[in-house]
Ligand SMILES: Nc1ncnc2c1ncn2[C@@H]1O[C@H](COP(=O)(O)OP(=O)(O)OP(=O)(O)O)[C@@H](O)[C@H]1O
């Protein structure tokens with residue numbers, strides 16, 4: 233019986249194709265926007281969460297204030313070897329390392345480019361190697377080998393140098409590149425890290441780095457610390473803050489450095505992302521609402537047109553509930569099909585954004601992610617929106633008096 | 642002894658439109674016996690459709706009683722009325738009133754859908770009914786692809802779908818030419834004689850009315866003559 237109702241609904245909708253499509257347009261724009269936004273938002277969130285997962289919950293970042301994101305830009309505030317030593321003394325620290333980052337000129341095949349150079353620590357008493365840090369610890373060498381202490385004129389390059397034709401030709405293992413005028417041998421390439429800046433990094437030993445940047449001796453852009461397994465990272469972070477405040481002679485609230493744990497970072501990020509998503513989805517919801525009004529309007533028109541038909545159906549035995557159901561199903565189909573198309577378009581759009589992001593912006597940050605609950609949820613929701621918008625018109629239809637409906641012309 | 646299947650006892654129907662009251666029926670009393678073929682005649686506006694609609698449970702009287710198969714239907718609510726319409730009444734309308742999106746077969750099946758009859762049983766019966774009205778070869782056509790007479794025959798088949806006791810036909814030939822009208826009436830006669838259906842037919846055509854067992858004449862909402 234229900235299948236008959238569905239067939240009746242579909243037959244009526246296909247009879248007025250243009251109107252049905254236009255009605256569904258409203259729904260599918262809304263649903264497409266929601267699906268695209270949620271899938272990209274979820275993808276971004278997943279990407280960031282995965283990155284932090286790789287980095288580890290126990291990682292603590294210390295950065296000079298005013299230097300957000302772009303390392304290498306000179307800031308008045310600097311972290312030094314003394315700071316690192318203080319950090320290493322804090323209770324609950326497993327290991328820590330300062331990472332010096334400098335902008336370097338790389339020349340190959342007579343083409344010059346600029347990139348960030350990162351230094352590996354020479355003595356690794358309690359320090360991590362840069363390679364383990366920088367979230368890189370899960371990224372290994374793809375080709376060749378890692379540089380070691382004493383490799384004064386050897387370098388590892390990011391993945392971009394391997395196949396992106398940065399110098400009108402690819403750099404190969406064993407090639408010589410010139411870094412700030414000094415010749416280095418390329419002994420290894422990293423695997424893809426996923427963002428354009430990291431993938432163009434150049435890794436050299438700390439000795440070589442200090443030779444190239446004598447003024448940057450014992451100055452770090454970031455200090456990474458790792459909390460001991462038994463410790464709560466946020467508490468260790470609090471301790472570091474206290475110690476550094478004292479050693480740097482600063483009042484509380486006037487720190488010239490920031491300390492972040494993976495958790496605090498993630499939390500802040502998730503809050504921001506949540507707000508952004510809520511706003512965007514709110515906008516999408518408005519278009520969905522407009523779509524719902526469109527369905528309602530179409531159903532009122534349909535019922536007006538088919539008043540006589542409703543009378544006939546009642547005359548041959550349809551109860552009020554049958555009529556109600558018939559029209560609810562019809563508007564539900566409008567919502568569902570509109571939603572289905574919307575889901576497909578939304579997914580396509582999100583995928584497109586992902587492709588553009590990877591190709592043009594060269595970032596793995598915007599990955600479309602389609603969890604099953606998003607798709608099922610969107611479809612169910614659109615069916616419900618359709619049925620709900622049809623509820624009032626359908627109820628009105630069901631209440632028509634048979635004689636009146638039959639007399640309607 | 643003849644069994645009465647429809648009884649109207651002093652039935653009044655008063656339509657209120659704003660401040661104007663129209664008394665469409667003013668104390669109509671009549672009986673229709675099982676297996677009878679009754680014609681109702683009368684000038685336009687005399688209340689023929691109103692009377693037939695109330696027998697068909699499409700409306701309830703303002704005053705008076707209507708018994709259908711011994712059951713008082715004057716005070717039932719809409720869902721009970723719908724139930725009785727579906728099971729005991731078959732309607733045939735002047736404008737055929739087939740659903741335009743459905744094929745002949747689907748149109749004939751529709752009343753059975755509302756009674757929850759399974760699909761294959763429905764299709765079998767609908768086909769059988771279309772055979773009776775000699776439209777088996779047109780069963781997959783939509784109303785727009787059928788002539789007026791053919792549409793009315795589909796409507797006749799549809800009225801039989803749930804094997805009702807009573808067929809109510811309100812000017813079934815009103816939209817047809819004389820010849821086609823005669824043909825439709827032949828089928829109604831067959832229903833009456835062969836399938837033992839009680840038939841109440843409203844008509845303006847005295848010639849067609851005479852083919853019934855009995856003619857009831859209405860005027861100004863009252864029965865003026867029973868022939
Ligand atoms: N729903 C209604 N609301 C108001 N008045 C109505 C309604 N239905 C019928 N009437 C009035 O009741 C009277 C009887 O109408 P009815 O349709 O029964 O006449 P009829 O005998 O079938 O006429 P016709 O031969 O033209 O079909 C008419 O005056 C009509 O205007």
Ligand SMILES: [Mg+2]
Pocket residue numbers: 689690691811
């Ligand atoms: Mg009439």
